[in-house]
Amino acid sequence: MWFSLLPDPDVADQGQVLVVVTASVGGFSLLVILTLFLLITGRCQGYIKARMKSEEKRRARFHSGHVPFSGIKTYVDPDTYEDPTQAVEEFAKEIDPSYICIERVIGAGEFGEVCCGRLRVPGRMDIAVAIKTLKGGYAEQQRRDFLREASIMGQFNNPNIIRLEGVVTKSRPVMIVVEYMENGSLDSFLRTRDGQFTVLQLVGMLRGIAVGMTYLSDMGYVHRDLAARNILVDESLVCKVSDFGMSRILEDDTEAAYTASGGKIPIRWTAPEAIAYGKFSSASDVWSYGIVMWEVMSYGERPYWEMSNQDVILSIEEGYRLPAPMGCPVTLHQLMLHCWQKESSQRPRFHDVLSFLDKLIINPSSLLTLVNDVQR
Numbered sequence: 001m002w003f004s005l006l007p008d009p010d011v012a013d014q015g016q017v018l019v020v021v022t023a024s025v026g027g028f029s030l031l032v033i034l035t036l037f038l039l040i041t042g043r044c045q046g047y048i049k050a051r052m053k054s055e056e057k058r059r060a061r062f063h064s065g066h067v068p069f070s071g072i073k074t075y076v077d078p079d080t081y082e083d084p085t086q087a088v089e090e091f092a093k094e095i096d097p098s099y100i101c102i103e104r105v106i107g108a109g110e111f112g113e114v115c116c117g118r119l120r121v122p123g124r125m126d127i128a129v130a131i132k133t134l135k136g137g138y139a140e141q142q143r144r145d146f147l148r149e150a151s152i153m154g155q156f157n158n159p160n161i162i163r164l165e166g167v168v169t170k171s172r173p174v175m176i177v178v179e180y181m182e183n184g185s186l187d188s189f190l191r192t193r194d195g196q197f198t199v200l201q202l203v204g205m206l207r208g209i210a211v212g213m214t215y216l217s218d219m220g221y222v223h224r225d226l227a228a229r230n231i232l233v234d235e236s237l238v239c240k241v242s243d244f245g246m247s248r249i250l251e252d253d254t255e256a257a258y259t260a261s262g263g264k265i266p267i268r269w270t271a272p273e274a275i276a277y278g279k280f281s282s283a284s285d286v287w288s289y290g291i292v293m294w295e296v297m298s299y300g301e302r303p304y305w306e307m308s309n310q311d312v313i314l315s316i317e318e319g320y321r322l323p324a325p326m327g328c329p330v331t332l333h334q335l336m337l338h339c340w341q342k343e344s345s346q347r348p349r350f351h352d353v354l355s356f357l358d359k360l361i362i363n364p365s366s367l368l369t370l371v372n373d374v375q376r
């Protein structure tokens with residue numbers, strides 16, 4: 001015989017309700033926890049991705065020489081203005097031509113004569129200035145290219161960058177007025193004073209150029225034509241970076257040669273990646289800085305002497321580098337070699353170059369070992 005014992009209906013109902021309630025509360029809680037978890041991890045991933053993207057962008061900009069450090073003004077390319085006249089108005093002061101007193105011609109530029117004279121602004125002290133003029137009969141494009149330099153220079157304010165006083169655009173001749181540098185271009189200055197400076201004086205000049213270049217690279221400006229001929233020297237041997245107009249065009253530079261891609265490049269001063277595929281950056285400016293170091297330590301010797309441009313390109317590709325000039329400290333030649341690393345990311349930044357030079361200046365005994373002594 002089989003007996004089946006039915007549970008007490010009340011107790012059974014209560015048990016079922018309890019199971020249903022527990023299951024629903026548990027399920028709901030699980031759902032809430034799951035939703036929260038998905039939300040948080042999703043957000044985190046989004047946040048992490050966003051951080052990574054912005055960091056990548058920052059790095060990419062830094063390596064390509066754009067918008068590097070916050071708090072430092074960024075260079076604005078005048079070519080991004082629809083109307084380049086607007087860029088000139090924004091970055092350069094218009095000077096009343098009656099304030100300019102031209103004294104004599106000191107040279108010739110691509111666009112016209114370079115003169116020296118005085119700027120006599122009422123209520124201000126007279127200052128010596130160099131005046132670049134645009135010769136008559138110019139085309140509109142030439143006027144724009146000429147004034148492009150002023151729109152670039154007018155954005156800089158650094159003791160080792162040539163200072164723009166202003167422009168004359170509302171009357172003829174069109175002029176760019178900059179501070180006067182008594183000793184002219186660094187290359188010719190050194191050639192006429194062969195062996196006349198101490199190593200410490202030469203390193204002081206190099207330090208000035210490094211200060212100017214650090215400033216430019218911080219602003220995201222790539223020079224592209226850094227060479228001793230484009231550095232000006234004042235009466236106290238302060239060196240200042242100049243020649244900004246040619247950073248894109250390079251028509252004015254007699255050293256610039258046409259490449260296979262049609263661009264004009266000063267081969268001996270230019271990094272291999274910039275020659276090969278136009279990759280100009282602050283790192284390629286560092287390569288050029290190494291060449292300027294060599295020019296300074298050799299008192300204006302021509303880099304790679306009489307080698308042809310093609311031979312220079314091939315030799316560099318094969319690993320050849322300029323040897324230390326006579327009387328050059330080992331430490332300085334090592335810095336040059338560091339600037340000439342094939343891999344651009346392996347080169348020092350201008351900040352590194354500057355702090356290295358500062359250490360040498362603070363501890364001049366580090367300049368006593370010359371390459372010739374080591375070789376001997």
Ligand code: ACK
Nearest residue numbers: 106107108114130179180181184185188
């Ligand atoms: O080597 P230099 O005497 O220095 O000859 C060239 C010439 O003009 C043609 O560019 C000189 N030069 C250019 N800018 C200035 C300046 N701001 N102060 C003094 N000389 C300058 C340059």
